Amino acid sequence: MSKTQRAARASFRVLGRAAPPLALTLGAATYWRAGAPATVRPADRAVHDSARRGTLAHHPTFRGGRDAGGTVTVTTYTWGEAGAPAVLLVHGWRSRASAFGRIVEDLTGAGLRVVAYDAPAHGASGGRHRTGLDDLAIIRRLSDAENAPWAAVVGHSLGVLPAGIALHEGVKAERFTAISGLTSVRAATDWFVRTAGLPWDLRDRFATAAQRYGLPGHPDVYERFDLLTRTVPTSVPTLWVHDTGDPINPHLLSEQLHEAHATSGELFTTTGLGHNKILGDPAVRSRILDHLAAPASA
Incomplete structure (x- = not known):
């Protein structure tokens, strides 16, 4: 500290x-203050630069202080073949879409298309604040632009919460993976x-x-934003991934999430990866791919 x-x-x-x-x-x-946006890590630069970029005009939901209201530009990213099944990625607090760099490589290597965005006040997007309602609105707009349900939705940290609630409220996906997630x-x-x-x-x-x-x-x-009571539909197999030594979100949170989704989910626990390194771990990445490839009845 x-x-x-x-x-x-x-x-x-x-x-x-x-x-x-x-x-x-x-x-x-x-x-509510997001602070300075995270920069693209050197290890993620090639993946970041290879994305097809787009923008969304978004009306922030934050209403505190003097800088509330207005419109901000949200930057979106797409990788992979245009007609391939799509996976949506939702990043965490003070992070950005490029933090999923290794996972993007895995997913596109498996023939999937990947869609992600920098949340308001994060990465290349505008604004100074981010709320779960912002993420929910953006997820819905990206989902409405798809011709089929997401092959999977993958969230990390804070991103797990709006991603899961979006599924609870009707966004369609075949799989859900939550990494180092929050319950509420x-x-x-x-x-x-x-x-x-x-x-x-x-x-x-x-x-x-x-x-x-x-x-x-x-x-x-x-x-509204409580995944223990407003759970992901049981028709969506869920994978909860968490490290025992996570200093930001305790492992207990994913234990609670797993318990709340006992009939449709499983918990994959790691040790020594903390809160962010878990995104690049080979065993975690392999487990995510296995989850996406598992039979629907698993």
Whole structure:
């Protein structure tokens, strides 16, 4: 943890005790801030540059602060033959589509077409904030442009949540793979409370403050974005992939997701890969391909 992060934690801890309303307001504003977009890693550069790019005009759902509203340009990427079955990739927080570089190579090598996008405020897309509602709207638009259901949807980290909820709400796919995933928006706000240093007894008040600050017109966001209660359809075989030492999203989250999808899913556990390296691991990539190739009745 950097000196800046330690100082911020100390400030939130003190404010949380001395002036809870101020701590909650500052915390809610910080919670939605995506920060500087991640750059393309050298190992992913060739895959990134080989994509066919497109754009979508998107109206952000974020409503907090002075920079709310307007339209942002979302960058999309496609790899593979135009008529091939398609796989949709949804990246995580402070990541970008190119983070799936090795997986893109595997999927196109298997004869599949791959579609991905940089979420608002991420990668080459515009904007300053990202919400699950943004991802849900973009996923629907990309899905509507397809002539057939997705051969698979693959999400990583935060991207797992809107991808899974999109399937729950009617987006069609033959398979779903969730890597290092979140169970719910509540899990995301809980993570922020812990990492920011806010007193744990402010947990419920912070969840309310974050919703009111960023999505005041969506009071149901916590109920809507919960994959433990609003599960992926049982007709969609699911693969949950998670590392035991993940420092961002604990392995327990995928255990809970697997339990909630016990009749249609399986859990693949790794050790020593953490939160991001898992995307490039050969064993993980092989397991994803096996999942896509498994018989429908598996």
